[in-house]
Amino acid sequence: MAKGFVAVTVERCKGCGFCVEFCPTHVLALSSAFNSKGYHPPYVVAGDKCSGCDLCGMYCPDFAIFGARYAR
Amino acid sequence: MAKGFVAVTVERCKGCGFCVEFCPTHVLALSSAFNSKGYHPPYVVAGDKCSGCDLCGMYCPDFAIFGARYAR
Amino acid sequence: MHADPKGVLTGVHFLDGDHACCEGALAAGARFSAGYPITPSTEVVERFAARIPTVGGIFIQMEDELAASIAIQGAVWGGAKAFTVTSGPGFSLMMEHIGYAAMTETPCVFVNVQRGGPSTGLPTLPAQADMMQARWGSHGDYGVIALTPNSPQECFDLTIQAFNLSEEFRVPVMMMLDECVGHMTEKVVIPEAGRIEITPRRFTRRPVDQFHVFEPDEQLVPEMAKAGDGYRFHITGLTHDERGYPSMNVEVQDRLLRRLQDKLKPLANGRAIAETEDLDDAEIVVVSYGITSRVAQRAIQLARQQGVRVGKFRIIQAWPFPEQRIREIAGRIEAFVVPEVNLGQMVYEVERAAAGKARTIPVPHAGGGVHNPQTILDAITTAGEERR
Amino acid sequence: MHADPKGVLTGVHFLDGDHACCEGALAAGARFSAGYPITPSTEVVERFAARIPTVGGIFIQMEDELAASIAIQGAVWGGAKAFTVTSGPGFSLMMEHIGYAAMTETPCVFVNVQRGGPSTGLPTLPAQADMMQARWGSHGDYGVIALTPNSPQECFDLTIQAFNLSEEFRVPVMMMLDECVGHMTEKVVIPEAGRIEITPRRFTRRPVDQFHVFEPDEQLVPEMAKAGDGYRFHITGLTHDERGYPSMNVEVQDRLLRRLQDKLKPLANGRAIAETEDLDDAEIVVVSYGITSRVAQRAIQLARQQGVRVGKFRIIQAWPFPEQRIREIAGRIEAFVVPEVNLGQMVYEVERAAAGKARTIPVPHAGGGVHNPQTILDAITTAGEERR
Amino acid sequence: MSEMECVMEIPAEAYNPVEPFLRMDRMPHIWCPGCGIGTTVNCFVRALLSSKANLDNVAIVSGIGCTGRVAGYARLDSFHTTHGRAIPFATGLKLANPKLQVVVYSGDGDLFAIGGNHLIHAARRNMDLKVVCVNNMIYAMTGGQSAPTTPGAAVTSTAPYGVFEPSFNLVALAEAAGASYVARWTTYHVTQLARSMGEVLAKKGFCFIEVLSPCPTLYQRRNKMGDGLETMKYYKQASKIRNGAPTGECGLSKSGEIVVGKFVDRDRPDYLELMRAQMTETLGARFAEPEVAECSL
Amino acid sequence: MSEMECVMEIPAEAYNPVEPFLRMDRMPHIWCPGCGIGTTVNCFVRALLSSKANLDNVAIVSGIGCTGRVAGYARLDSFHTTHGRAIPFATGLKLANPKLQVVVYSGDGDLFAIGGNHLIHAARRNMDLKVVCVNNMIYAMTGGQSAPTTPGAAVTSTAPYGVFEPSFNLVALAEAAGASYVARWTTYHVTQLARSMGEVLAKKGFCFIEVLSPCPTLYQRRNKMGDGLETMKYYKQASKIRNGAPTGECGLSKSGEIVVGKFVDRDRPDYLELMRAQMTETLGARFAEPEVAECSL
């Protein structure tokens, strides 16, 4: 089971793809669907691989995603 | 006899002493007399030693003196 | 003299005011521009940067507006016709050098595309709130010329006139656009070079020993020389005599400053550039300029339809202010209505010139847009009713 | 509130206007000054540099006037009372930041010791030709306060008042000295700290979540906060709403700019600071300010001796202009005589306010000196004869 | 689409760690898709977090530009000043209220074109300011004109035939002017950048961090260099980390190698320390500690 | 006293070689006794003489200051501009009329305080200007305030308790900004200075010469360093000629060693050469040589 989770604020996303590209464990992919501004936000393709490292959060220029470890 | 000569425009002199100090052959000295502005201009004490090198002219901040070689 | 065809983009175009202004400068013979980007004026120099390398001239983007506004003056003394372009904040930074141009009688053009102020304000939205600054923004007494186009076509036409006036009077000339006119795109007709009148620089023909760089002619304007022609002249922002030498003499100061002021008198009086309509029967006259003159025109049409006897006085040359004509009109009307996209600037001059002979009704707009024609119409009609 | 004794050099002194101005700033509580040297104003900061290290504060000489005029504003938002000092050319360079201070409602004082202009002009000689610039020199619409002392004693007194007004209205205040007053040495009496009234900064006491940095009070002036107090406020030169957030909304622009203008209304009307004499029976009133008011006083004495019914209106607060009072006086006199050491600046305001009810006679002087009292006397007497 | 759609369960109390540092009531921000400025803000926030600084004592000062908007989004005492003048404003702020940690956050044009003089003089004085320069090699806010950082041959709206002016080497200039700390990273180097930002928050004196950042809208796209993501990949591939490299050898070009790292980290007394030393030496006990901020109370 | 008293016979045709280069109708000049500015002018004139330049094509541009008055005394096309702006004015002059040899002659405060930004940007562009900076370590014209060149502990009218700000190393800054030629001399080194001035008149690109010069009235005297002559003796004794020395090691202090010499002499294409190259590459035959100066005819 995943050590961490990632959360996306879809409406804030501008579809730049940074998070997808630089997630070390390839948890994310850009969805083909549009958000209301017409951008393709990311969605989770391999949630179990998420370490909660929050690199996606550090890269996201639109503060639209973040990751964290589950408190255990 | 001197290779060169030196000429002083007394009224332009402000008595800084540069020419006297830096004449390589010590041709000049400051006179005790005042010019009309109250400065002590230089006068020639050893004219025969003048090489006409014009260093005095290059140093003089008031364009009040110059030296030159005699055209021979 | 006619324009040099090299710079004239003859034809019918669909241009915005900024681009038209650039074409006007090229047609006028400007071959040097130093600029610093600022919204909403940058398009002028962007176009110049694209056009000038094939026309034969220089565009340089300087490190700031201080540099741009003095670099053009170096270029002028090198022989160029030159201009710079900016907006509010940059215009404020150019004030010292506008004074230098006035003091050294350096012919040059400053284009200011006015945006919402003060300070950074509303960078992309229109205003007309730098009008008094154009006259008074630099320290000390001096005179300038300021023109206020109301369409892209006029941005072209008046920019040529700005250069011509700067050469005739040897003063810095301000092209006072507003963001609306600068960013509005309309048809612009550029005639053939042969049909464009250009005022050449009045270079002296005197022998070197008979030339004094600030010796005025009968129009009170000195002949000019450029660096490299052997005149070995001196230019300074200090108070100077006819030779251009610094002087601390009160008479020299008096003679110089009065001449700098008096040489512009012809423009303050007879020659003031303006556009008028229906003044003969007018009881109310709307005084406006720039984009506001178009909105006002709409209001005037509506008022006339309602039978109000309203006339139009469109300021084209804001400085020197057309004092004489306003005063003369004031004598035969009830009131001036003065809409501007500011909280009241040129209206002060109207009020002063009217000297109480006619009422003066400001119609201010704080900027970020233009008046609603209805607002101006209301001012006209109430002015009509309040008639004494 | 009373002055902090630390800064008050109580006693009787023989000081020039520049030094007296510095003592005024110290007495007013100024503990920060950023400057850039320029004749004839440098003595103000030279004295501050010598005094402040033992009083407890900062003087920093910046790299230019742009830096000096914004550094003081950083200091103000850090909690300081701060000022800068300059003359003509430097004043022109400060224009952008005078606009920033007006837009951000940053209380601060700009001292301009006026010298002969335009441009470098006559650096060591007097003039009064930056008066209109003080009002209109920055782009966009804004309001300022400007004071014009006529003696070293007033340089001290009015500088304190300048700081007090800047805190009360949150506007940049201009101390408009002229070289003559700045370099003139006379007796200056500095009272005890306990007898000097100081307007403290109105820091908000609201809880963080209830504070909006630009929410006006009934006087239209917002309460202030300083960095480090936990309010986490935002300041911008962009058009902004009550929270200080940028806005491109035309209503926000209108609300903000009108407030910036309206908050000064009390000074334009009732509270305008001026000094008058013999207005009751006057047919002619001499309007003057700064050093010229002293020269004019001499002329008025002589005229009175000749039986001319002349009164005096000394402008102390040049901006906001005492429009109401001039208009009201205009109704009962023949003419205003307006001597200034410039080619005509405040006289335009007098003429406008007079609205034709009284003639306005300018007595210009191009600068580099002051009027000869006789010149003013002549203007008074001829005005008297020309009486309609 | 729902606000927080996700296939994995997200703890109710979870929140994006940057949010407390931002004025969320101003979101969304004005920055374009793929703009790097927001990424630098993430790093700055992480640095603040790890610094444990009392945020009430951290002030941020910006000039004008896309980067200049950072001050407006940071939930700190924040100042959006005039173009090029963030540093002198910050100087006054710091000297009046020395307890403040003053961060200057602005663009390459703002800090090195119109603001160049202030930067070199603040560095000379070793003023205690922490300067973050987001270098997108262009004047973005005004629509893509040349900056003194735009590399040769790049096309801009004021250099339609290609830039020919040599560009500044920002890190070399900052060092020559006297900066105590000089580093360069790109928006790809988020962890290193956050660490550098943390270091300068802990250091006294004039510190300078250059961050290369994509401006897809006005620089990369016009120069056929793709979008933000492609630029990030370029940063990743072209960057060489060389801590301590001589700044003179760290010039940048349009598509060449990018030397990144911490280049300078030296200890010099800062402006206020120098002032106290000199004043106590000459005035002794007569010297009074500045109490500037209190004076207006 | 007679105008030309002398014990030795002076040829009738003899004249002071500087006079033809000066506006003699403006003599005497305003400079104080023992001021070094006039000495630098002698060197400049000797350099012009030996360069055989057509003086009609030499223009001199100054800012404001005691040194700024040089333009007014030189019998050349001469421009006394505004404080700090000599370089941008000269930039416009040069670009509009490239045949001109444009010399910028101004003071340390003018060029490095208010004018610092223009200097580094002109150096970056390698604008073909020859800059002579007379460094008297003070703002003289305005009465002796601190300059960014005033050495630590010196007393000035704005630093009555001694300067504590670190000062600029002008030659290092000029090099870092990109100058093609960088040298430093003092008014004692008249022959070397004249030679350096001659070299820059023969070189293309941005050249910078710093000349240390006494200001007895407002710097030396206030600092108990004697008059002009004593300062000249100090220059003589404290100077070490180290051509090619790393500029970073050439900082100055109040009374320490003075490293002088030619430090940098490199060949880089100047602004106009760079422009032509780029324009012809992108525009080919469509590029038109600037004919700026002719346009107003």
Add this chain to the structure above:
Amino acid sequence: MQSLTEIRIAGFGGQGVILSAAIIGRAAALFQGGYATMTQSFGPEARGGSSSAQVILSNEPILYPYVTQPDVLVVLSQEAYTRFTPELKRGGILITEQDLVRVDRIPPGERVFGVPATRLAEELGRKVVLNVVMVGFFGAVTKLLDAEALRKAVADSVPPALQKLNLEAFDKGYEYGICLINRLAENGSLEISPAILEAES
């Protein structure tokens, strides 16, 4: 008597919204002897993001330069649709990039025309010409300007090298518009039913 037609075109940066408005204005002002005034809306200074341009067409000189109540609204993004449809004049024409805009409610009395401009442009191999496709479609469905004037304006507005491509783009959009009109005419009305919208998006 002056007749005024107000047009707004809106989308996001990079879609060439400004150029399409310029072409329409140029056609009217230069090639059809009328008057046209074009203005643009700028965001904070000049960001990417959204973009909108306005054109006023008239038979007389235009005084007031801004569009208040567009007769024709062309939207190329959902954002633009949401933001601007409310101000469309009653009985006005709404034109959409139908792949990018979902028309959720048919405003009463308005006529709506959708075109897959981006897709059509892509068929020509250059997505960027979607704006010119849109101009062609606009010409066909509004009939405000002669096709010829518009074609001239297109040619006049783009670099020679790109003229052919852009004219093709124009024609493609124009033809698509004509077909649509005819189809609608056949099914008896110019009102499009939501059904059709669905079908097309």
Add this chain to the structure above:
Amino acid sequence: MQSLTEIRIAGFGGQGVILSAAIIGRAAALFQGGYATMTQSFGPEARGGSSSAQVILSNEPILYPYVTQPDVLVVLSQEAYTRFTPELKRGGILITEQDLVRVDRIPPGERVFGVPATRLAEELGRKVVLNVVMVGFFGAVTKLLDAEALRKAVADSVPPALQKLNLEAFDKGYEYGICLINRLAENGSLEISPAILEAES
């Protein structure tokens, strides 16, 4: 009725001309209940070279601040002498640093007093106090102000460390002035004959 006394002191930079004027003004304004306005003349911005200061003394507030026709002219350099004597008021007093100024012509109806201020200062070991010597001499020969007021002003105008020296300088100049007056009184007139001048210079 207002009585005005105009005083000009002129010499070259470094002679302390300004301070001497300040002392006189301070004495009148602070220690003798009168009014005084002092102004200075500046060269181009602030060079070395020549220096001049003016003081106006009055029993009422002073309005016009500049000296036009000095009642008393004090010159410490030949240049100052040549430049300013022409404006001296008829019947005014001319005071010279007699080693530095050669009085070539006696202006009609003027009284001339010479003092070797520099030499006297050097006797005190500090040439710089020549200006205070001059103030003392001025006090003695003009009698415009009480010696006590002047002494107070001297003390008030210099740093504590230098008070003693400067007061000595003042006294020296003052005494020299008194003696001279007496001597002149003896030889029957306050007009000095060129002869005496020669003798003294």
